[in-house]
Amino acid sequence: xxxxxxxxGTMGMGAALNxxxxxxxxxxxxxxxxxxxxxxxxxxxxxxxxxxxPGDLQALVVFVVNIAQTREVLFGADGCAANLxxxxxxxxxxxxxxxxxxxxxxxLAGLGLVMLDTPVSGGxxxxxxxxxxxxxxxxxxxxxxxxxxxxAIAAKVWRLGDAVGVGSTVKMVxxxxxxxxxxxxxxxxxxxxxxxADPQTxxxxxxxxxxxxxxxxxxxxxxxxxxxxxxxAVNIFVKDLGIVLDQARAFTFPLPMASAxxxxxxxxxxxGHGGKDDAFVIRVxxxxxxxxxPGKDG
Numbered sequence: 082x083x084x085x086x087x088x089x090g091t092m093g094m095g096a097a098l099n100x101x102x103x104x105x106x107x108x109x110x111x112x113x114x115x116x117x118x119x120x121x122x123x124x125x126x127x128x129x130x131x132x133x134x135p136g137d138l139q140a141l142v143v144f145v146v147n148i149a150q151t152r153e154v155l156f157g158a159d160g161c162a163a164n165l166x167x168x169x170x171x172x173x174x175x176x177x178x179x180x181x182x183x184x185x186x187x188x189l190a191g192l193g194l195v196m197l198d199t200p201v202s203g204g205x206x207x208x209x210x211x212x213x214x215x216x217x218x219x220x221x222x223x224x225x226x227x228x229x230x231x232x233a234i235a236a237k238v239w240r241l242g243d244a245v246g247v248g249s250t251v252k253m254v255x256x257x258x259x260x261x262x263x264x265x266x267x268x269x270x271x272x273x274x275x276x277x278a279d280p281q282t283x284x285x286x287x288x289x290x291x292x293x294x295x296x297x298x299x300x301x302x303x304x305x306x307x308x309x310x311x312x313x314a315v316n317i318f319v320k321d322l323g324i325v326l327d328q329a330r331a332f333t334f335p336l337p338m339a340s341a342x343x344x345x346x347x348x349x350x351x352x353g354h355g356g357k358d359d360a361f362v363i364r365v366x367x368x369x370x371x372x373x374x375p376g377k378d379g
Contacts, residue, residue, distance in 0.1 A: 082105045082106065082139045082140060082229055082230065083105075083106045083108075083135065083137055083138050083139050083140075084100050084105045084106065084107050084108075084138065084139065084140045084141070084142065084230055085107075085108050085109070085110065085134045085135070085138045085140070085141040085142065085161070086100065086107060086108070086109045086110065086141075086142045086144065087109075087110040087111075087131055087134075087141065087142070087143045087144065087145060087154050087161075088110070088111065088143065088144035088145040088146075088150075088154075089109045089110075089111035089113075089116045089117070089119075089120060089127075089144075090144065090146075091204075091205045091208060091312055091313070092144050092174070092201060092205070092208045092213075093109070093111075093142070093144030093174075093208075094109075094116065094119065094120065094208070094209075095205065095207075095208025095209040095210075095211070095213075095234075096142060096144065096174075096208060096213075096233075096234040097109045097120055097125060098120070098123050098125075098209070099209075099210075099211035099233045099234050100125075100142075100230065100233045100234065101120070101123050101124045101125045102211075102233075103229070103232070103233040105229070105230070105233065106126075107120070107125040107126065108125065108126040108127065108128060108134055108135055108138075109125055109126070109127040109128075110127070110128050110129070110130065110131050110133075110134055110154070110161075111127060111129070112129050112130075114129075117129070130159045131154040131155070131157075131159055131160050131161040132159045132160060132161055132164065134161045134164070134165075136164045136165065136166065137166060138165060138166070138169050139169060139170070139226060140169065140170045140171075140172065140226060140227050140230050141161070141165065141169060141170070141171045141172065142172045142174060142230060142234075143155070143171065143172065143173050143174060143175060144174050144175065145175055146175070146317075146320075147175065147176075147177065147320055148175070148177045148178070148181045150175075151173065151175050151177065151185065152185075155171070155185070155188075155189070156188065162188075162189060162192055162194065163192065165192070165194055167192075167193030167194070168193065168194075168195065168226070169194050169195070170194075170195045170196075170197060170223045170226045170227045171189055171194055171195065171196050171197070172197045172199045172227055172230065172231075173185060173196060173197070173198055173199060173200075174199050174200055174201050174215075175200065176200050176249070176252055176253075176256060176317075176320070176321050176324065177200075177249055177324070178249065178253070178324050178327065178328060179246035179247075179249040179250045179253070179328070180246070181249070182196075182198045182245050182246045182248070182249040183245055183246045185245075186198070186219075186245040186246075195219070195220060195222060195223040195226070196219060196223070196245055197217055197218070197219035197220075197223045197224065197227055197245075197248075198217065198218045198219055198245040198246060198247065198248035198249050199215050199216070199217045199219075199231075199248055200215075200216050200248055200249055200251075200252035201213045201214065201215050201216070201234075201235070202214045202216070202252070202255055202259075204299065204312065204313065205312045205313075207236075208234075211233060211234055211235070211236070212235070212236035213234055213235045213236065214235065214236070214237045214238075214239070215231060215234070215235045215237070215238045215239065215248075216239050216241060216248045216249075216251040216252050216255070217231070217238055217239060217240055217241060217248050218240070218241040218242050218243065218244055218245060218246065218247035218248040219243065219244075219245050219248070220243055221243065224240065239251070253321075253324060253325055253328060256318070256321040256322065256324070256325060257322070257325045257336070257339050259296060259318075259321075260318045260321060260322045260325075260339065260342045260343070260346065261338050261339060261342045262294045262295070262296035262297065263296050263300055263318065263342075263359050263360065263362065264341070264342035264345045264346065264362055265294075265297075265342075266294065266296055266297040266300055266301055266360070267300075267304070267345075267360060267361075267362045267363035267365075267366065268345075268363075268366065269287070269292070269297070270283065270284075270301055270304060270363060271363055271366035271367070271370065271372055272366075274372045274373070274374070274375075275366075275370050275372050280304070280305055280375045281305055281375070284301050284302070284305060300358075300359065300360035301360065303358050303360040303361070304360050304361070304363055304374060304375065304376070305375050305376060306375075306376045307374065307375060307376020308358070308376065309354075309357040309358045309360075309361045310358060311356055311357055311358045311359075312358055313358065313359050314355065314356055314357065314358065314359060315346055315349045315350050315354050315355045315356070315357055315358075315359050315361065315362055316350055316355040316356060317359060318342070318343075318346045318359055318362075319343070319346045319347055319350050319355065322339055322342060322343040322346060323343065325339050325343075326339060326340060326343060345362050345365055346359070346362055348362075348365045349361065349362045349364055349365050352364065352365070352368060
């Protein structure tokens with residue numbers, strides 16, 4: 082298939098590379114020249130602007146950060162939607178509010194394009210391994226065209242119905258849990274360190290005990306290594322938990338745990354750590370309690 086991928090970051094690059102490996106004709110869109118070079122070296126093509134993507138794409142996969150960037154790459158001055166052929170399927174893999182997904186669907190349909198609401202989960206390892214989970218909704222005709230793309234990038238595709246917005250709703254719930262689990266993992270490690278527990282031993286014990294979670298097991302090693310390279314940044318959860326809380330307010334629905342976690346990510350961002358790995362929300366406790374974190378940045 083002729084496939085475009087907009088956004089060659091942690092997740093998008095993994096998707097693009099797996100599409101190349103599966104034999105698809107892939108053109109990535111990414112402003113950073115060095116990142117484009119990685120895709121070209123792997124056998125794909127790359128452009129700096131969405132407007133420069135080929136006009137004969139059968140599918141377009143969007144992996145930017147938020148709804149503003151999504152609208153810009155599709156409908157902005159350098160956007161690509163107006164250049165895409167009718168019937169091209171746009172897979173929106175961005176975490177956005179359900180109503181934003183529905184608005185995109187309406188705008189794309191007006192151009193004769195088909196939208197699939199396809200947010201993803203799994204992190205950088207799953208993206209590179211082609212084993213992401215996709216929470217997908219949209220018309221059956223879109224799935225008929227896009228199935229080879231989904232097969233290349235995901236180990237599990239949840240088809241959640243024909244209505245755009247359902248995929249984003251399920252991803253919203255996932256992000257509520259993910260954000261709370263990361264914040265709680267950081268809180269637990271901070272308490273253990275403050276009480277004098279050895280951080281590595283604490284991690285080893287918890288990961289074999291009932292208190293473990295996927296996020297604890299995945300994120301705490303970043304803290305132990307002192308490596309705040311952003312595989313997923315603090316700012317992502319400022320955004321995603323903000324989406325969760327906005328939706329809850331619209332339903333007059335209380336979310337005390339998500340609200341507390343959001344405040345912790347906001348505090349980390351306000352302290353200058355927004356671009357750092359999300360596990361380093363623990364620096365809120367470092368500042369409050371004067372704990373010494375392990376690793377090179379401790």
